[in-house]
Amino acid sequence: MAELVFFSGTMDSGKSTLALQTDYNYAARGRTGLVFTRHDRAGAARISSRLGLETDAREADAATDFWELVAEEGRQGRPVDYLVCDEAQFYSPEQIEQLARLVDEVEIDVFAFGITTDFRTKLFPGSARLLELADRIEVLQVPALCWCGRPATHQARTVDGVMVVEGEQVVVGDTAASAAVVAYEVLCRRHHMRRMTASSARQHATTDEARLDLV
Numbered sequence: 001m002a003e004l005v006f007f008s009g010t011m012d013s014g015k016s017t018l019a020l021q022t023d024y025n026y027a028a029r030g031r032t033g034l035v036f037t038r039h040d041r042a043g044a045a046r047i048s049s050r051l052g053l054e055t056d057a058r059e060a061d062a063a064t065d066f067w068e069l070v071a072e073e074g075r076q077g078r079p080v081d082y083l084v085c086d087e088a089q090f091y092s093p094e095q096i097e098q099l100a101r102l103v104d105e106v107e108i109d110v111f112a113f114g115i116t117t118d119f120r121t122k123l124f125p126g127s128a129r130l131l132e133l134a135d136r137i138e139v140l141q142v143p144a145l146c147w148c149g150r151p152a153t154h155q156a157r158t159v160d161g162v163m164v165v166e167g168e169q170v171v172v173g174d175t176a177a178s179a180a181v182v183a184y185e186v187l188c189r190r191h192h193m194r195r196m197t198a199s200s201a202r203q204h205a206t207t208d209e210a211r212l213d214l215v
């Protein structure tokens with residue numbers, strides 16, 4: 001029985017790696033799949049994992065109709081067994097419904113990978129629809145950690161190093177330290193709610209130490 005599975009986890013929890021492994025294992029057993037992504041950091045029509053793997057994929061843009069695309073593959077004599085859909089948080093709710101319909105009516109397995117919430121802790125529309133429709137939700141097994149050592153559950157956006165809670169929902173970026181103006185940092189809920197990133201925690205600690213020196 002085909003399934004719509006949503007593999008969810010914070011940024012940096014291994015989703016793209018798992019997406020590539022899933023495709024590899026199914027293809028190795030002779031099954032035919034299509035691999036999609038949207039807005040990957042590596043650029044259009046690429047899937048990249050921080051473990052160093054990177055491959056071609058199909059870019060799912062706003063106009064992509066998964067139902068039509070799979071039907072066309074069939075008409076061309078290339079029946080599809082499964083879809084791998086990375087960065088699925090960026091897909092529209094209608095596109096998630098097309099994926100569910102492919103599972104139910106054409107018996108195609110769909111493996112979707114994505115983060116659930118944005119930098120404000122609000123659900124992405126695509127992830128919300130996946131949570132509503134998926135047969136199974138799998139949480140990634142190796143959590144990324146907050147600076148305090150707890151498993152991370154949320155992601156903060158920083159602009160010039162300062163955590164922000166307002167702005168466009170979609171801004172492509174990375175968790176790795178870089179010169180980029182916009183970056184992301186995974187946090188536990190407690191520290192997301194306190195707006196405390198690794199850098200602001202260090203600043204607090206330094207200020208507290210300086211106060212103690214004055215006493």
Ligand SMILES: Nc1ncnc2c1ncn2[C@@H]1O[C@H](COP(=O)(O)OP(=O)(O)O)[C@@H](O)[C@H]1O
Nearest residue numbers: 010011012013014015016017018048049050051
């Ligand atoms: N040099 C490394 N050695 C071992 N594991 C690594 C290394 N770099 C990254 N990783 C692993 O890769 C994970 C991120 O994988 P990735 O697929 O890019 O995540 P996601 O798609 O969820 O953002 C990290 O959580 C870490 O476990």
Ligand SMILES: Cc1cn([C@H]2C[C@H](O)[C@@H](COP(=O)(O)O)O2)c(=O)[nH]c1=O
Nearest residue numbers: 010011012118119155169170171172173
């Ligand atoms: C929290 C958040 C993230 N994004 C972007 C940043 C990255 O380009 C992707 C997530 O990639 P990953 O493979 O899971 O590391 O999403 C965003 O646009 N808006 C946000 O609020």
